[in-house]
Amino acid sequence: MLLSRFRGALLGALVGDCIGAVFETRMTITVGSVLSFLRGLENNWKKQGRPGRTVLMYTDDTAMARSVVQSLLTKPPLDEKDLAERFTAEYFSDPDRGYGMGVVHVFEKLQSGKYQSVFTPAKEQFNGKGSYGNGAAMRVVGIPLAFPNVPDIIKYAKISGELTHASSLGYNGAILLALAVHYALQGVNLSRESFLEHLLSNMQEIEGDEKSRSDAVELELGEFPYCNRLKKIKEFLDKGNVPRCEVVEELGHGVAAFESVPTAIYSFLRCMDPVDDLPKEMNSLQRTVIFCILLGGDTDTIATMAGAIAGAYHGEDQVPELWRKSSEGYKDAEDWGKQLWELYSSRLPS
Numbered sequence: 001m002l003l004s005r006f007r008g009a010l011l012g013a014l015v016g017d018c019i020g021a022v023f024e025t026r027m028t029i030t031v032g033s034v035l036s037f038l039r040g041l042e043n044n045w046k047k048q049g050r051p052g053r054t055v056l057m058y059t060d061d062t063a064m065a066r067s068v069v070q071s072l073l074t075k076p077p078l079d080e081k082d083l084a085e086r087f088t089a090e091y092f093s094d095p096d097r098g099y100g101m102g103v104v105h106v107f108e109k110l111q112s113g114k115y116q117s118v119f120t121p122a123k124e125q126f127n128g129k130g131s132y133g134n135g136a137a138m139r140v141v142g143i144p145l146a147f148p149n150v151p152d153i154i155k156y157a158k159i160s161g162e163l164t165h166a167s168s169l170g171y172n173g174a175i176l177l178a179l180a181v182h183y184a185l186q187g188v189n190l191s192r193e194s195f196l197e198h199l200l201s202n203m204q205e206i207e208g209d210e211k212s213r214s215d216a217v218e219l220e221l222g223e224f225p226y227c228n229r230l231k232k233i234k235e236f237l238d239k240g241n242v243p244r245c246e247v248v249e250e251l252g253h254g255v256a257a258f259e260s261v262p263t264a265i266y267s268f269l270r271c272m273d274p275v276d277d278l279p280k281e282m283n284s285l286q287r288t289v290i291f292c293i294l295l296g297g298d299t300d301t302i303a304t305m306a307g308a309i310a311g312a313y314h315g316e317d318q319v320p321e322l323w324r325k326s327s328e329g330y331k332d333a334e335d336w337g338k339q340l341w342e343l344y345s346s347r348l349p350s
């Protein structure tokens with residue numbers, strides 16, 4: 001397994017969050033406005049005459065992803081109490097990163113409960129239904145970089161998600177994204193078709209369990225919501241150039257995991273090929289991040305999730321130096337990518 005994919009996954013996630021966050025609150029996002037923002041970044045850099053000045057701040061997506069990675073590296077295989085403490089300490093030391101409205105209550109309860117029962121606060125969210133926000137998925141990238149096999153990825157993505165997202169719609173979104181990064185690490189050895197088939201077959205089993213069925217029905221989404229969206233992705237890819245408004249209408253661009261994780265997966269797969277109105281010289285990862293931003297809505301989170309998959313697939317060479325070095329904490333992403341690669345390699349069957 002190539003080191004470049006591990007660093008690519010963390011760097012892709014980072015630049016997706018940092019660049020996506022700039023557009024999160026904008027009403028209209030055009031190709032022109034995104035390209036002009038990127039040109040401004042480049043001009044600044046040239047004016048300074050040196051690379052390396054951080055201008056783009058990461059948001060809660062990366063703040064939480066960093067806690068997951070640090071916990072995986074220091075407390076293997078996964079210590080839920082350590083992770084809960086890291087999430088909470090990070091939030092209270094730096095609360096203005098744009099956290100979801102609900103999740104803040106989980107941190108408060110975790111802290112006041114002294115981390116005695118770390119899964120309880122999440123279960124009390126939203127009148128006992130648990131959150132279906134995309135917060136479990138947005139931070140999950142470290143899990144598929146730490147564990148080489150599917151059962152472990154499913155198990156640990158679920159546990160890490162359940163600390164804040166007790167609704168199966170929330171943690172199943174994290175599992176789906178983790179599996180997407182896992183399969184992306186295989187690179188070109190896996191076709192677009194088999195990538196989707198693997199995800200569909202995994203999710204059929206996961207969404208078949210009783211809680212997943214009843215949570216989805218209760219929300220009037222119908223059973224197997226992620227599987228149905230994966231089928232929609234296949235339909236869209238077969239169709240070719242589906243307009244962005246149709247992507248938003250059918251797959252969503254919202255803060256719910258089921259309205260953003262499938263969208264990120266679609267964006268990654270779509271942007272393997274050139275996109276009509278994006279510059280020809282852009283690589284697939286650049287297209288992926290920009291495509292997500294152009295969908296509007298939860299731009300930082302959809303771009304970070306798609307960036308993680310694209311980085312795992314294409315490797316770190318597709319993360320432009322300008323994007324990387326403009327992003328807060330990029331050196332950590334490089335270092336931790338290497339450490340996760342070592343951990344992953346040590347867990348491969350010999």
Ligand code: R7I
Pocket residue numbers: 059060061098099100101102103104126129130131132133134135136138167255256298300301
């Ligand atoms: O999921 P979460 O961590 O939020 C992540 C998002 C990303 O876009 C970040 O970039 C950041 O901006 O926030 O935080 P939660 O508060 O658990 O969920 C996010 C939102 O989803 C909530 O504030 C609600 O608006 C919505 N939501 C729900 N609404 C009604 N009923 C989540 N679960 C429910 C629900 O059960």
Ligand code: MG
Pocket residue numbers: 059060061097098099300301
């Ligand atoms: Mg955010």
Ligand code: MG
Pocket residue numbers: 024098099100
């Ligand atoms: Mg937000």
Ligand code: MG
Pocket residue numbers: 298299300301302
């Ligand atoms: Mg967001």
